[in-house]
Amino acid sequence: MTTTAASAGQGLASGPPHAPRQEDLATPALERFLARGRAQVVDEHDRALWEALHGLTDGGKRFRPALLMHLHRALGGRDHHVASAVADAIELLHTAFVIHDDVIDGDEVRRGRPNVGGTFAGRARATGASPERSHHYGEAAGILAGDLALAGAVREIALCGARRDVVVRLLDLLEEVLHRSAAGELADVRVSLTVEASLADTLDIAEWKTAAYSFELPLQAAAVLAEAPEDVVVALGAVGRCLGVAFQLQDDLDGVFATAEQTGKDPLCDLREGKCTALITVARSTRRWEELAQYVGDPDLTADGARRARELLTACGARRAVEILVRDLREAAVAGTAALPGTAREPLLEMIRLLLPRTAPSTAAAPAEDRTRARTRVRGAA
Template sequence: MTALASGAPPAEQTRTADPPGPLEAFLRDARLDDAETTALWAAMGDATRGGRRMRPALARAAYAAFGGTHTAAVEHVGDAIELLHAAFVMHDDVIDNDQVRRGRPNVAGTFTSRGLAAGAGASAAQGYGRAAGILAGDLALVAATRLVATTPAPPATVARLLTLLDDAVTESAAGELRDVRFALGVDDPSLADVLAVGELKTAAYSFCLPLCAGGILAGVDDATVASLDRLGRLLGIAFQLHDDLLGVFGDERATGKSTLSDLREGKLTVLVAHARTTAVWPRLARHVGDPDLTVAAARQARRLLESSGSRRFVEDLVHRHLDAAHAEAHRAGLPDDALAGVASLIDHRGWAA
């Protein structure tokens, strides 16, 4: 039974106690010439450990659903996609000026502390940390490309995978840049514009890439790959919308995700974009983007997002995308039970009581 076919989400099926990251074999072969390089590679390795490994699970699910039997090939590509994810995360942390990831220092945070310990001032140490984050992301991106290029598969299949990887990186970069531009506050993006950013940033590489890669490795034709791509976009948008809801209405104890950060940062999610079109926006606007937002003020913001209908609008949008994903899965030729557990990708255990 595939990860998509079972009742538990891929995150739970693949999680183990501190599994080795996909960089570890690469790290073992690296020629480390000095303490700085050694520290950078160590921080990179740490950045790939933990997490849900949802993307390899999706690749395996699609591969198995279409009759794939060469497990080594799909595991190889799954590791490549995890490295790509690590690269984007490290670059994202630099863009967002974040120093912590999963409750511990990220690459930038590790090297900022390293700079401070060496006697540098705060500004210089932060610059050192940013440089390390950029370089680590670059190295992980190259490692991901190298892994795809060395997939144990026929040359024509590897060529298709490399094109797929190139498309995913291009879309993700475009989505990230649009997201950063939205934060400038100089545009008036529509709901469709905000949805498009989620599709580019999240769906393209986290859902379309692994699903299509699994299909390609199993030998499906271009029409089926196109259908898997549509399926990935539908699932990815639903996942991002649900994640945005958890960022405001979730139970922090269950999700580990702050319910204040998105509001404090003024993150332009579909939830906020919809609220901007409603009568509550003049009262809500002062809370969105307030770096000093209190728990009480956040509670008021949630009430406004509910009374405006924005929360219900996004919840309905999640379900519409999931329904469309089920229909697309059938068009792609996936077995009837292949999406039995897909709704568990977007479960409700993380909601606040």
């Protein structure tokens, strides 16, 4: 299913002033955004910036728009043109966050190819610029491209064609998400400055950075567009928080324990970066950390070193503790669907099954002391 599969002849509800024309809404929001940008380019460098943006919006899993569109239909929503525009706007918001996240992390590669920053850093190097100046140019391009995508997402929601009160409600949701995502990014950088972050801190970051815009926003936006009762909107927010945090924790586990074929990324990357994930936070509280610390955050970590790090993360109970937390959050998300109308429950349960397949926690042996300490930390933060 695509997020833009809407009938071109379907009527629109009365929208806010300056709402897009019917024929405009037949064009997907992402295409409109890119077409407007290309039509206004001022030089070849500006054109390259929009080409880089287009590259980031092409492909990807697009599960956020899929969440919105599936649930919108399940809740009885009828105006799929409008829902499609908002779904595409949320994907554009995701693009903006991805670009800015790469700038914050200093990354120049995404999905195995240069990202916006990497593209423009490469262009600068080709002219003979120094590595430092080239990297700075790439960072500038990333910040600006992310700003353009963010402004485009806000514009698409504001002019999606929904009634004025619905648009205001959607913009309120968006404003809250932007606030929480900014707080999450700042916290993510802050906890990397020290080793004192708690498990509660890492769970908050997962909620603010991932759950808020990837799950809560599309689910709640679907309900608002379908004019569902407020208690349904609230219930979907709770489901989205549990699902989003579980999704991020599982992604952290996969980043260390899954293969490159399974994740599409270097299995040494997360360990080399030494990011303060729940997995690392739990491990840091165990007696195995003294040995494990030499591997986590080592930019020159070898495959053998990574293998030993995985053994220690399993032996100290950290892996099992996080797997249990993923399972508990998944079950909480499933339980939360009971508050939804019957027609919406099954599609959402199916999405949960797809995004978080049910797996049993690791049964690898761990010292009793380590297991107890790890589980205590998880329970205290849940």
